[in-house]
Amino acid sequence: MATIGLSMIVKNGGEDLRYCLESVRSLVHQIVIADTGSTDNTVEIATEFGATITRIPWADHYAEARNAALEKVTTDWVLSLDADEELSIEAARGIPQLIEQSGADIGGYRLPIRNYFADSLAGVSGMLSRVNNDSNPRAKNAKSYAEHMLGRLFRRExxxxxxxRIHESVELQILAAGYKCVDSNLRILHFGTLAGQESYRGKQAYYRKLLWMAVxxxxxxxxxxxQLALEEAKYFENPDVALRCAEEAVTINANEYEAWSMIGAIHQGQKRYELAIKALNHLPDSGDWGITKMRSLGDLLYQLGRLHEARTMYLLAQERVEISSCAYPDALKASVESRLGYIEVQLGLCTAGFRKLHHAADISRDGMENHERLVNAYVLREDNRSAADVAESTLQYIANEKLFRRAVALRARLNEYDRAAALADAGLQMFPESIELQKMKMEIRTR
Known part of the structure; x- marks a missing residue:
């Protein structure tokens, strides 16, 4: 029977490491951990599990560190994990059979990495998030997840x-050695994306440094x-630099859809709508990319005032969501339906439009944008009472300073000053530093 070894690089992974090692306890015959300078209890935990620990100086190079760990592995096959990951129960049970059935031409497997998110609307490499119903206790607070494939199980060769240097991989080396690298459905669970935003963002400056070195x-x-474009755009607000990086990616490979999506988003943010449309037209029409494409094109066409064309795009996006067998979160469905409803109200299709707007607000109650569209639609139709009622009722489950101001203004517009004052007081209890609410309250008192 083939033996399996776990190979890892870790630094200060004590908080997560025990979960990781417990998940493979029944599977692996050897654990090798390259410690790159831990100052917490990482080494003590690894020792509890009988790990071979090699201490290596960190040289800003992930592949070199992983290969240092590989040198100590003596098993037939290697499983590579990070400290904030676990092997799923199904994978721990299924990997031995997978290996035993492997032909001599198979050198490794790409496994799905399930990334958990605290938000409903998220994604990884173009894959939209799915509703999280996983039973793993560590995933209980995750609203959604998205997966991507990576080569994590391979022959020791x-x-x-x-x-x-960063975003290291073994797939190309498996192929270069004359083997196949094939996909498996035995997944790895990644919890690092549930870490606090400050902790997660704190790593980005270092990743950015390594990415510039790598390119x-x-x-x-x-x-x-x-990846460099994502860093520059998302964490460092350098859209011009991010655009150049994304354009470099599609110059090398015209099918880098994530790069085209970023190019479209950057042009949209700079109000270069026609260029954004041109970029998004490079995305495929099917699957998750198709939904992203249609929804984004709808947004752009709306910005250009081409409402009928925008409605067509939102209808296509809605159709793709509805016919898919994927368990998309209600937040995604509501996001598309709300946009569609708002445009229909503007086109005079009020009955259908308001029905969609109300449904979107109901199925995704924490979706602030959906409620704002509903309020705006009523204001557009000069129905300030309904707009005020919606804004005020939304405050029951979204505590938002901007929404308080909107509700106060709408009640004042209806000359309902007592109600407006009460709402201003309630808002100031939650947001006592709000200068706008303070001004509104003083203005109401002078009525």
Whole structure:
């Protein structure tokens, strides 16, 4: 029977490491951990599990560190995990059979990495998030998850090493050694995306540094340019730099859809709507990318005042969500339906439009944008009472300073000053520093 070894690099992973090692206890015959400078209880926990620990100096190179761990592995196969990951129960049970059934031509497997999110609307590499109903206790607070595939299980073979300063991989080396690398449905669970935003964002400056080093060393890898574009746009608010990085990616590979999506988003943010449409038209029409494409094109066409065309795009996006067998979150369904309803109200299709707007607000009660569209639609139809009622009722489950101000203004517009004052007081109890609410309250008192 083939033996399996766990190979890891870890630094200060004590908070998560025990969960990770427990998840593979029944599977692996050897654990090798390359510690890159932990100051917490990482080494003590690893020792409890009988791990072979090798201490290595960190040299800003993930592949070198992973390969240092690989050198200590003596098993037939290697499983690679990070400290904030666990092997699913199904994978722990299924991997031995998967390996036993492997032909001599198979050198490794890509496993799905399930990334958990605290938000309903999230995604990874173009995959939209799904509703999270997983039973794992650590995932109980996750509203959704999204998956991507990575080569994490492979034969221990001298020619198979990790490559890449960051976002390192073994797939190319498996193929170069004359083997196949195939997909499996035995998944790894990733909990790092549930970490506090400050903790998560704190790593980004370092990742950015490594990515710039990596693209200088290997400028022909489009995925590095995509990741660098994401860093520059999302965490450092450098849209011009991010745009150049994304454009470099599609120059290398015209099918880098994540890069095209970013190019579209950057042009949209700069109000270059026609260029954004041109970029998004490179995305496929099917699957998750198709939904993203139609919804985003709807937004752009709406910004250009092309309402009928925008409605068509939202209808297509809605159709793709509804006919899919994927368990998309209600937040995604509501996001599309709310946009569609708002446009229909503007086109005079009020009955259908308001029905969609109310339904979207009901199925995704924490979706602030959906409630704002509903309020705006009533204001557009000069029905301030309904707008005020919606704004006020929304405050029952969304405590938002902007929404308080909207509700106060709408009640004042209806000359319902006592109610407006009461809402201002309630808002100031939650947001005592709000200068706008303070001004509104003083104005109401002078009525």
């Amino acid at each position: 001298p020619r198979v090493k990790f490559s890449g 200088k060393e290997t400028p022909h890898y489009p995925h590095l340019w995509v």
